[in-house]
Amino acid sequence: xxxxxxxxxxxxxxxxxxxxxxxxxxxxxxxxxxxxxxxxxxxxxxxxxxxxxxxxxxxxxxxxxxxxxxxxxxxxxxxxxxxxxxxxxxxxxxxxxxxxxxxxxxxxxxxxxxxxxxxxxxxxxxxxxxxxxxxxxxxxxxxxxxxxxxxxxxxxxxxxxxxxxxxxxxxxxxxxxxxxxxxxxxxxxxxxxxxxxxxxxxxxxxxxxxxxxxxxxxxxxxxxxxxxxxxxxxxxxxxxxxxxxxxxxxxxxxxxxxxxxxxxxxxxxxxxxxxxxxxxxxxxxxxxxxxxxxxxxxxxxxxxxxxxxxxxxxxxxxxxxxxxxxxxxxxxxxxxxxxxxxxxxxxxxxxxxxxxxxxxxxxxxxxxxxxxxxxxxxxxxxxxxxxxxxxxxxxxxxxxxxxxxxxxxxxxxxxxxxxxxx
Amino acid sequence: xxxxxxxxxxxxxxxxxxxxxxxxxxxxxxxxxxxxxxxxxxxxxxxxxxxxxxxxxxxxxxxxxxxxxxxxxxxxxxxxxxxxxxxxxxxxxxxxxxxxxxxxxxxxxxxxxxxxxxxxxxxxxxxxxxxxxxxxxxxxxxxxxxxxxxxxxxxxxxxxxxxxxxxxxxxxxxxxxxxxxxxxxxxxxxxxxxxxxxxxxxxxxxxxxxxxxxxxxxxxxxxxxxxxxxxxxxxxxxxxxxxxxxxxxxxxxxxxxxxxxxxxxxxxxxxxxxxxxxxxxxxxxxxxx
Numbered sequence: 001x002x003x004x005x006x007x008x009x010x011x012x013x014x015x016x017x018x019x020x021x022x023x024x025x026x027x028x029x030x031x032x033x034x035x036x037x038x039x040x041x042x043x044x045x046x047x048x049x050x051x052x053x054x055x056x057x058x059x060x061x062x063x064x065x066x067x068x069x070x071x072x073x074x075x076x077x078x079x080x081x082x083x084x085x086x087x088x089x090x091x092x093x094x095x096x097x098x099x100x101x102x103x104x105x106x107x108x109x110x111x112x113x114x115x116x117x118x119x120x121x122x123x124x125x126x127x128x129x130x131x132x133x134x135x136x137x138x139x140x141x142x143x144x145x146x147x148x149x150x151x152x153x154x155x156x157x158x159x160x161x162x163x164x165x166x167x168x169x170x171x172x173x174x175x176x177x178x179x180x181x182x183x184x185x186x187x188x189x190x191x192x193x194x195x196x197x198x199x200x201x202x203x204x205x206x207x208x209x210x211x212x213x214x215x216x217x218x219x220x221x222x223x224x225x226x227x228x229x230x231x232x233x234x235x236x237x238x239x240x241x242x243x244x245x246x247x248x249x250x251x252x253x254x255x256x257x258x259x260x261x262x263x264x265x266x267x268x269x270x271x272x273x274x275x276x277x278x279x280x281x282x283x284x285x286x287x288x289x290x291x292x293x294x295x296x297x298x299x300x301x302x303x304x305x306x307x308x309x310x311x312x313x314x315x316x317x318x319x320x321x322x323x324x325x326x327x328x329x330x331x332x333x334x335x336x337x338x339x340x341x342x343x344x345x346x347x348x349x350x351x352x353x354x355x356x357x358x359x360x361x362x363x364x365x366x367x368x369x370x371x372x373x374x375x376x377x378x379x380x381x382x383x384x385x386x387x388x389x390x391x392x393x394x395x396x397x398x399x400x401x402x403x404x405x406x407x408x409x410x411x412x413x414x415x416x417x418x419x420x421x422x
Numbered sequence: 423x424x425x426x427x428x429x430x431x432x433x434x435x436x437x438x439x440x441x442x443x444x445x446x447x448x449x450x451x452x453x454x455x456x457x458x459x460x461x462x463x464x465x466x467x468x469x470x471x472x473x474x475x476x477x478x479x480x481x482x483x484x485x486x487x488x489x490x491x492x493x494x495x496x497x498x499x500x501x502x503x504x505x506x507x508x509x510x511x512x513x514x515x516x517x518x519x520x521x522x523x524x525x526x527x528x529x530x531x532x533x534x535x536x537x538x539x540x541x542x543x544x545x546x547x548x549x550x551x552x553x554x555x556x557x558x559x560x561x562x563x564x565x566x567x568x569x570x571x572x573x574x575x576x577x578x579x580x581x582x583x584x585x586x587x588x589x590x591x592x593x594x595x596x597x598x599x600x601x602x603x604x605x606x607x608x609x610x611x612x613x614x615x616x617x618x619x620x621x622x623x624x625x626x627x628x629x630x631x632x633x634x635x636x637x638x639x640x641x642x643x644x645x646x647x648x649x650x651x652x653x654x655x656x657x658x659x660x661x662x663x664x665x666x667x668x669x670x671x672x673x674x675x676x677x678x679x680x681x682x683x684x685x686x687x688x689x690x691x692x693x694x695x696x697x698x699x700x701x702x703x704x705x706x707x708x709x710x711x
Binding site: 052 | 525526632634640644645647649666
């Protein structure tokens with residue numbers, strides 16, 4: 001099989017993985033080595049595929065010859081699909097040559113389970129160590145730790161990679177039992193714990209010895225499939241928060257389930273991927289990581305799912321009229337962040353700009369505040385930013401009108417259908 | 423200041439623009455416009471050519487630095503942007519900055535400051551895009567790429583690519599501003615270059631281009647297709663220079679070179695080897711730190 005066909009099979013099999021960032025690591029350039037990620041603190045997108053997703057890394061499987069039979073997965077052993085496996089040298093050379101041409105920032109290496117998790121991980125380690133030591137690759141590497149791999153191998157993998165991830169896949173144990181019978185919750189959480197503890201230890205060693213090897217310096221991430229099983233948004237968001245809090249994850253990715261295989265346990269093949277739901281989860285995820293929100297503020301048992309018509313921050317603001325209005329000239333950073341229409345960038349700009357004089361409503365737009373959303377929740381020097389005094393209901397209607405224009409048209413149609421059924 | 427209509431003309435360098443500021447303060451006058459050499463607009467007003475004097479430029483730069491250490495690098499960046507009439511915008515900003523001092527830098531909604539601030543943000547955004555969207559090709563070991571930016575991004579991009587390709591030899595051609603960034607053996611330079619044509623790829627290069635296009639086409643998920651989103655993140659103006667959007671001829675290798683005397687069309691002779699620099703080429707104007 002030639003390289004072009006292999007690449008086609010193995011990137012096609014890897015494309016459902018959502019993670020594709022090169023953020024969080026700093027690798028300065030080194031004499032005799034190829035590449036660095038020193039200037040990209042926030043990662044670097046090299047292109048965007050026609051589905052609008054960022055492509056940063058060469059995202060491939062080492063092999064799609066999987067012995068597991070996860071029902072949702074294209075690579076499951078009972079699926080009739082062409083199989084391929086990269087030779088380590090082949091993959092290393094491809095990565096280097098793509099990197100030199102500025103196509104990619106590094107490699108995202110995952111794999112189907114070839115024979116056993118240990119055997120597969122050994123192959124991955126071999127490929128990565130050839131890439132790192134023979135080809136002297138100094139760019140970004142994101143590797144998948146396969147649940148069930150022995151700790152020694154995960155450790156080796158971590159020293160070769162910038163980021164490790166273990167996919168949780170299904171947000172509940174019941175879901176796992178149903179759809180991924182070869183994986184258990186324990187098998188997934190064990191490597192996560194190990195990666196967390198080892199990375200912490202590595203950080204401490206680095207304080208003592210400057211040249212101590214770094215274990216997954218860009219931390220770990222995970223991925224959840226949304227829409228294959230019946231979990232509520234509240235359940236997913238609580239899980240996310242627990243992962244950030246107790247496993248120190250850098251990112252949780254959500255992947256709207258795209259039906260690729262027919263199975264009675266799964267949504268039908270013609271089901272549209274729940275993209276709007278995925279979008280709302282990402283919005284909420286941002287609120288958890290950068291805006292100081294907690295999961296139980298955004299959702300609760302009485303409303304366990306996000307409102308498709310309005311973003312989570314606006315929903316929160318409308319449920320908490322007692323928090324508003326926020327006075328732009330006096331409120332602290334945390335309070336500003338809670339105002340719909342104010343983001344991290346514009347909140348910081350407000351802090352800078354108000355040092356040299358009181359801000360007026362017309363200044364805010366110039367600072368990047370989205371006044372269409374923010375006007376109902378702000379006062380400038382004691383005066384409401386909005387010329388109208390609206391009821392809660394009126395505000396809700398206006399915010400939804402703003403939101404509707406921001407959403408793609410297809411989603412809106414999908415929603416109206418849903419409403420008729422419900 | 424006296425109300426005398428006067429137009430300055432300068433050499434197009436950042437130092438030259440600072441000399442215009444110097445001229446305006448020593449002569450106690452305000453220019454109505456600042457033109458580059460060669461921008462010959464018919465005008466009723468007097469046009470004065472301001473000569474670039476490094477000492478004068480430095481006096482202005484130091485006086486700015488004394489009021490705020492950040493303002494110098496900000497203005498250098500502003501000078502690289504494609505803001506229309508950026509010279510007057512920068513001039514007006516400096517005048518206001520002398521009057522109000524460092525606090526002006528925190529007045530983010532100021533009408534003199536904001537246009538420059540927006541232009542610089544746009545420049546930074548474009549630099550960010552080109553870090554990812556630039557596509558290099560390998561010509562017998564030398565990497566080469568072309569871009570077509572709105573702003574003069576090369577001085578700002580320089581550091582990124584020099585670090586990324588630390589042990590390589592490469593060139594990066596800016597088609598809009600007709601200048602090239604050359605790097606070899608740890609030394610980089612930006613030189614004006616009026617004409618440039620990319621050589622055709624050899625078989626190995628063409629092979630990687632095909633591999634990349636295939637990868638690009640494969641990673642897209644059909645069920646999630648979203649052209650609008652792609653365009654938001656990657657506007658069409660970048661597509662022209664990107665491997666994944668080229669037509670079929672881009673993926674064909676040049677015919678194998680025959681031993682006969684006639685050189686193959688578009689042979690690598692068209693690529694300037696970064697090691698050999700044109701002697702006496704004028705220094706690149708205003709490089710950002």
